[in-house]
Amino acid sequence: GQQVMQIPQYQHVQEGEDFTTYCNSSTTLSNIQWYKQRPGGHPVFLIQLVKSGEVKKQKRLTFQFGEAKKNSSLHITATQTTDVGTYFCAGNAGNMLTFGGGTRLMVKP
Amino acid sequence: DTGVSQDPRHKITKRGQNVTFRCDPISEHNRLYWYRQTLGQGPEFLTYFQNEAQLEKSRLLSDRFSAERPKGSFSTLEIQRTEQGDSAMYLCASSLGLATITDTQYFGPGTRLTVL
Numbered sequence: 001g002q003q004v005m006q007i008p009q010y011q012h013v014q015e016g017e018d019f020t021t022y023c024n025s026s027t028t029l030s031n032i033q034w035y036k037q038r039p040g041g042h043p044v045f046l047i048q049l050v051k052s053g054e055v056k057k058q059k060r061l062t063f064q065f066g067e068a069k070k071n072s073s074l075h076i077t078a079t080q081t082t083d084v085g086t087y088f089c090a091g092n093a094g095n096m097l098t099f100g101g102g103t104r105l106m107v108k109p
Numbered sequence: 110d111t112g113v114s115q116d117p118r119h120k121i122t123k124r125g126q127n128v129t130f131r132c133d134p135i136s137e138h139n140r141l142y143w144y145r146q147t148l149g150q151g152p153e154f155l156t157y158f159q160n161e162a163q164l165e166k167s168r169l170l171s172d173r174f175s176a177e178r179p180k181g182s183f184s185t186l187e188i189q190r191t192e193q194g195d196s197a198m199y200l201c202a203s204s205l206g207l208a209t210i211t212d213t214q215y216f217g218p219g220t221r222l223t224v225l
Contacts, residue, residue, distance in 0.1 A: 045216075096165060097154060097214065099144075101149075
């Protein structure tokens, strides 16, 4: 079945440093979604990418969808303590989402 | 609050007991999904409904698990003869369900199940 892998599993950064998480799917995706889950919280939708090579920005967050629609990345510029949480990508190859294992971001003030 | 709601938020039970969780989706959302999340992992798909029809079930959903959405609105997830391995966060999500490709799922707060 479809598998979605995310790296790294954990990332510690100093506040102000940049952060990137990478997502790879074993199959071609119709779209990819990104979620953020704060400690003790539930996944909150951030963005959806649909087109091959698509790039979208939300303030300090930049999301990319690969040309082959099998990989994606999330880059945060100048991290803040409010960015703390686990970032999940989720691939959609039908009617169900397959989530990656997530990247847990910790930011030292 | 017009988001997805789940009840209860926490459930502690003894092994072998049955438990039932409820999910109320965002109103007018046609699709409703159930996921299970264990510590340090991403949510794993269990099943989903389009209105009242259960259209897909994961192989993770053993015969001890049953989900219903009788009137196409709220849904229940029942686990019979609970096992310690069932301990997890059970998440419900809903989406408009009008278009597969751009369907965004909105998650509820989850029900944390602990089986002793």
